[in-house]
Amino acid sequence: MGIRKLIKQPRQANGNTLLICIDHNGIINSLEGPVIHLLGYQPDYLMGRVFREFIPDEDEHKLNCLFDNCTDRSEFRVRRSDGSLMYADAFVYDVFDDTHTHLGYCLRIYDMTARMAQINSLIENEEKFLAIIDNTRDIICIFRDRKILYINEVSVKMLGYPREELYRRDYFSLFSENDRERVEEYELVNKDKRAGRWNFIAELITAEGKKLICEFDIKSIRYGGSKASMAVIHDITDYTLALAELTQAKQEAESANRIKSDFLAMMSHEIRTPLNGVIGMTNLLLNTGLTAVQRDYAENIQASGENLISIINDILDLTKIDSGRMELESEAFELQVCIEDTLDLLAYKAIEKQLDLLYFIEHDVPTVLKGDVLRLRQILLNLVSNAIKFTSSGEIFISVQLLGQSADEVELKFQVKDTGIGIDPDKIAHLFEAFVQADSSTTRKYGGTGLGLAISKRLVSLMGGEIWAQSEPGKGSEFFFTIKAKTSLVAKPRLRVKGNVVQLKDRRVLIVDDNQTNCQILKLHFESWGMKPVIAESGQAALSMLENESAFHIAVLDYQMPGMDGIQLARKIRRMGRYEKLPLILLSSSGDHEQHSAGLFDARLLKPVRIKGLFDEVLHIMTDIEKRRKMAEPQTNQIDVNLSQRLPLRILVAEDNLVNQKLAISLLNLMGYKVDAVLNGAEVLKIMNEKEYDIILMDLQMPEMNGIEATIRIREIYPPEKQPHIIAITANAMLGDREKCLEAGMVDYMSKPIKIFELQAALEKWGALKLESRKIG
Known part of the structure; x- marks a missing residue:
C-alpha cells in the first residue's frame, strides 16, 4: 500500500x-x-x-x-x-x-x-456488496454497447430467464415492442450528457410474456476499466395500478365535492332572497319617522344584514372555486392602474385611521399585463383591507417585483406590508384555511370570517402562484404572493412614466415627509424622471436645507407631519426671500384644509398619490411656472363664498372614489352649495327620476355605468329643457378625451386634481347660462 x-x-x-x-x-x-x-x-x-x-x-x-x-x-x-x-x-x-x-x-x-x-x-448482517445487490428488490443491470455485463439474482426471479440466457441477450430485447425504439433513442441522446444520469419509465417483458411497468434510473459508471451504464430498475406495476384506482377515487370524491358545493351555492342564493327583503324593508323603515331607539335598532338590523350578504358572497366565491367553476378572464390591463384603483377603494378607511397607503412597482416590471384584473384586485383588496383592519398607526405598503420573464409570460411577486398588531408565528400556517382567524378573539374585536384569505389563496393558485405570510406579534405583518401573467402589447400604458424628461433633468426637488417609506418611493420616481431629489424628515430639517444648501427648483410637502405640518412649513418657506415663489406641491389625505392654504401651493394631490398625476403636476409646474403662479395668486383669485346666493344651482356630484367625492363636496361647500352625491352613472339616472339638477360634475371612470354612458342616456331620455349641464371630471387628461366628452353631450371638461378657481369659473359660466335658460323656459 x-x-x-x-x-x-x-x-x-x-x-x-x-x-x-x-x-x-x-x-x-x-x-x-x-x-x-x-x-x-x-x-x-x-x-x-x-x-x-x-x-x-x-x-x-x-x-x-x-x-x-x-x-x-x-x-x-x-x-x-x-x-x-x-x-x-x-x-x-x-x-x-x-x-x-x-x-x-x-x-x-x-x-x-x-x-x-x-x-x-x-439483508441483515451482510457486508459483501454482491450479496446486497443480489437481495435488493430492484433489478440491477450493468451493460455496455447493448451487451449485459452483470445482472443480479433479483433479475432472474423477476424476469424468469436463466442467468446464462440473460448474459447472452441484447439489453434492449428485454423491453416491450412499444417501448424498445423509444428507449434506444432516449439512451442514445442522454448517455453522453455531462451529468451522466437519466430517468424514464418503460415496460419490460418476462419469460412468460407478462408486462412489468418499471422505473429506470440509469447512471454512467466505470466497469472493468471502461465506461458502462448501470440501470437500477424498480417495478412500479402495483404502484401504477394503485395510482389508477386512487385517481378514480379522487375523481369520484371531487364529483361528490362539486355536488356539495352546488348545494351550498344553491342554499346561499336561497338565503339571499329573503335577506334582500330584510335589508330592503329596513331601508324603507329608516325613511319613516322613528324614535332614536327605533332608528338604532333598524340601523343594527341593516348593518347585520349587509355583513351577512358579504359573508354569503365570500361563500359563493369559495364554492365556485372549489367546484372548479371559477374561470379567470384574460384581458389587457395596466398593473399600476389596478393597484391605484385598489388603494382608492380603501383610501377612506385608511384616512379615518390616519394610515399611509403606499406602493412601489419595480421599474423592470412590465406595465401592461394580460390576465384577470378583477380577481387580482380582489386579492389585493383582501390583503390591504386586512392590513388596515389590524393596523392602528403607521403605514401599509404594496410592492411588486419581477421574479422571472419569458418571451410572453412574467412571474411577479407582490408584498403587502403593514405596521399592525402582527400574528403569532405558530398561527400563520392556518391563516389561509376557510373560516379560520389567526386568533378567534379577533372576530369579536375586528370582525370577519377568515374567508378572504382562503379565497385569496385559491385565486393565487389559479394564477399559477403561491401565497404566504411572515409576522411577529407587535411588529406588523408581511403577506407575499406570486402570480404568472402574460405580457401584452395590445394597449399602450397610460400611467407608467420612465426615462428622463428634458424639462425635469437635473432639477433639484426637496421631499419633506416623516414617513421614510414614502420618501424612498418618491425619491426613486423622481430619479427615474432625471431629477435630483433630496429628503428632509421634518419641517425643521427642510428649512435648514433651504437655508444652507444650493437652490431647489420645487418642493413636495406632506400635510400630516409631527411638530410642523405641511401648511405651516409652506408659510415659513414663503417668508424666506429667495424661496418666496418656490413651487410647492402638497400631499394630503383630504381637501378640508384648502381654505386655510389658499395661494400657498401650486398643486395639491390626494393620498395615496397616483404617480402619473404627480408627474403631470411636476412637469406642468416646471414648464410653465409663471403662468401657474399667476393663477394661484390670492389677490387676483378670491373664493366667492356667496356664489350660491348669486347662482342658486342644484348640483349633483357623480364620483365613485369617496375621497375625491368628499373633496368636490368640500370645494362646493366653500362656495355655499349643499349638493347631492352618487357613486356611478346608474345612480345618476336613478336620482334624476326624483330630482332636477342644473349642474352635474361627472367622473368619467365609474363602475356599473361610466360618465360617458350616463351622459348619453341623459341626452336620450330627457328633453333639452330638462337636461342639466354636465361637466366632465377625469384623472386621465388624455388626447381626445375632451372631444369624446363634448361629443357625448357634456359642456365642459376639467382634469383632476380639481382646482377650486377652475371649478368656480366653470360654475359661473355654465350656471349663469343654465339659470338664464330656466327663466326663459
Whole structure:
C-alpha cells in the first residue's frame, strides 16, 4: 500500500461530518462537528474517554486495522447515547507536531446510518456488496454497447430467464415492442450528457410474456476499466395500478365535492332572497319617522344584514372555486392602474385611521399585463383591507417585483406590508384555511370570517402562484404572493412614466415627509424622471436645507407631519426671500384644509398619490411656472363664498372614489352649495327620476355605468329643457378625451386634481347660462 497522508492539523469538520482526534492510548482529546446531533453525547462527556469504549466488540478489529496502518479507510459502528448504533465511514490521518513527533490519529467520520438501514432492511448482517445487490428488490443491470455485463439474482426471479440466457441477450430485447425504439433513442441522446444520469419509465417483458411497468434510473459508471451504464430498475406495476384506482377515487370524491358545493351555492342564493327583503324593508323603515331607539335598532338590523350578504358572497366565491367553476378572464390591463384603483377603494378607511397607503412597482416590471384584473384586485383588496383592519398607526405598503420573464409570460411577486398588531408565528400556517382567524378573539374585536384569505389563496393558485405570510406579534405583518401573467402589447400604458424628461433633468426637488417609506418611493420616481431629489424628515430639517444648501427648483410637502405640518412649513418657506415663489406641491389625505392654504401651493394631490398625476403636476409646474403662479395668486383669485346666493344651482356630484367625492363636496361647500352625491352613472339616472339638477360634475371612470354612458342616456331620455349641464371630471387628461366628452353631450371638461378657481369659473359660466335658460323656459 502507499504511504498514508501525514498532516500536522487535519481539516476542520463540516456540518455533515465528525472529526475525532485521539492519542496513542486511544483517548479522545479533540472533537469537531455535530456531536450531539449524530451521537447524542455532550462533547464534554466524550473528552478524555477511550474511543474504543463506543465501538462494538465485533467491529473493534476494523478500528485496529486503521491504527495499524493496514488501511486508510474503514467502516464500523459507533454506539450512540440511546444505545442505537451509528454506521460510520471513517478516514484516518496521522497527526505530527512541528518536530515530526507522532502525536496520534484523527478520524474523519461520515454518518452512513441511513444508507446502512436501507441495506439492512434487505439483508441483515451482510457486508459483501454482491450479496446486497443480489437481495435488493430492484433489478440491477450493468451493460455496455447493448451487451449485459452483470445482472443480479433479483433479475432472474423477476424476469424468469436463466442467468446464462440473460448474459447472452441484447439489453434492449428485454423491453416491450412499444417501448424498445423509444428507449434506444432516449439512451442514445442522454448517455453522453455531462451529468451522466437519466430517468424514464418503460415496460419490460418476462419469460412468460407478462408486462412489468418499471422505473429506470440509469447512471454512467466505470466497469472493468471502461465506461458502462448501470440501470437500477424498480417495478412500479402495483404502484401504477394503485395510482389508477386512487385517481378514480379522487375523481369520484371531487364529483361528490362539486355536488356539495352546488348545494351550498344553491342554499346561499336561497338565503339571499329573503335577506334582500330584510335589508330592503329596513331601508324603507329608516325613511319613516322613528324614535332614536327605533332608528338604532333598524340601523343594527341593516348593518347585520349587509355583513351577512358579504359573508354569503365570500361563500359563493369559495364554492365556485372549489367546484372548479371559477374561470379567470384574460384581458389587457395596466398593473399600476389596478393597484391605484385598489388603494382608492380603501383610501377612506385608511384616512379615518390616519394610515399611509403606499406602493412601489419595480421599474423592470412590465406595465401592461394580460390576465384577470378583477380577481387580482380582489386579492389585493383582501390583503390591504386586512392590513388596515389590524393596523392602528403607521403605514401599509404594496410592492411588486419581477421574479422571472419569458418571451410572453412574467412571474411577479407582490408584498403587502403593514405596521399592525402582527400574528403569532405558530398561527400563520392556518391563516389561509376557510373560516379560520389567526386568533378567534379577533372576530369579536375586528370582525370577519377568515374567508378572504382562503379565497385569496385559491385565486393565487389559479394564477399559477403561491401565497404566504411572515409576522411577529407587535411588529406588523408581511403577506407575499406570486402570480404568472402574460405580457401584452395590445394597449399602450397610460400611467407608467420612465426615462428622463428634458424639462425635469437635473432639477433639484426637496421631499419633506416623516414617513421614510414614502420618501424612498418618491425619491426613486423622481430619479427615474432625471431629477435630483433630496429628503428632509421634518419641517425643521427642510428649512435648514433651504437655508444652507444650493437652490431647489420645487418642493413636495406632506400635510400630516409631527411638530410642523405641511401648511405651516409652506408659510415659513414663503417668508424666506429667495424661496418666496418656490413651487410647492402638497400631499394630503383630504381637501378640508384648502381654505386655510389658499395661494400657498401650486398643486395639491390626494393620498395615496397616483404617480402619473404627480408627474403631470411636476412637469406642468416646471414648464410653465409663471403662468401657474399667476393663477394661484390670492389677490387676483378670491373664493366667492356667496356664489350660491348669486347662482342658486342644484348640483349633483357623480364620483365613485369617496375621497375625491368628499373633496368636490368640500370645494362646493366653500362656495355655499349643499349638493347631492352618487357613486356611478346608474345612480345618476336613478336620482334624476326624483330630482332636477342644473349642474352635474361627472367622473368619467365609474363602475356599473361610466360618465360617458350616463351622459348619453341623459341626452336620450330627457328633453333639452330638462337636461342639466354636465361637466366632465377625469384623472386621465388624455388626447381626445375632451372631444369624446363634448361629443357625448357634456359642456365642459376639467382634469383632476380639481382646482377650486377652475371649478368656480366653470360654475359661473355654465350656471349663469343654465339659470338664464330656466327663466326663459
